[in-house]
């Protein structure tokens with residue numbers, strides 16, 4: 001078996017590969033996402049921002065790194081429409097558009113593109129972050145910033161993940 005991280009499901013059952021692992025370090029990121037805010041990490045040494053969150057700067061190795069709220073603006077770098085995924089429970093969500101986006105602050109981020117226009121995705125397309133319960137299907141509700149349902153306590157709640165949608169021209 002490989003080293004695929006597996007998060008326990010909120011209710012007992014089959015492992016879920018579509019839910020993030022949350023630990024003490026990444027807790028602020030997920031708490032912010034539940035409030036409709038995207039956090040990145042910025043280095044106080046070299047000034048560069050990075051994502052995914054790390055405890056030290058991947059560019060200069062400084063540990064002087066802090067959370068910062070991102071603007072939520074991004075451009076589309078590349079994408080792939082996924083028609084088949086055998087990992088539970090992605091299979092119920094196909095087709096969906098996996099994407100790599102460039103955040104306005106600089107970091108490149110893996111995510112999902114939603115509300116893809118009929119004309120299709122376009123490299124460089126302007127995007128804005130939105131938030132959705134992890135594991136929800138492409139057609140399911142996306143919460144506006146600040147309205148995502150916060151859980152009482154941290155046990156058993158479904159994490160909220162950032163996704164990106166096109167900015168109307």
Ligand SMILES: [Zn+2]
Nearest residue numbers: 043046057060
């Ligand atoms: Zn640095």
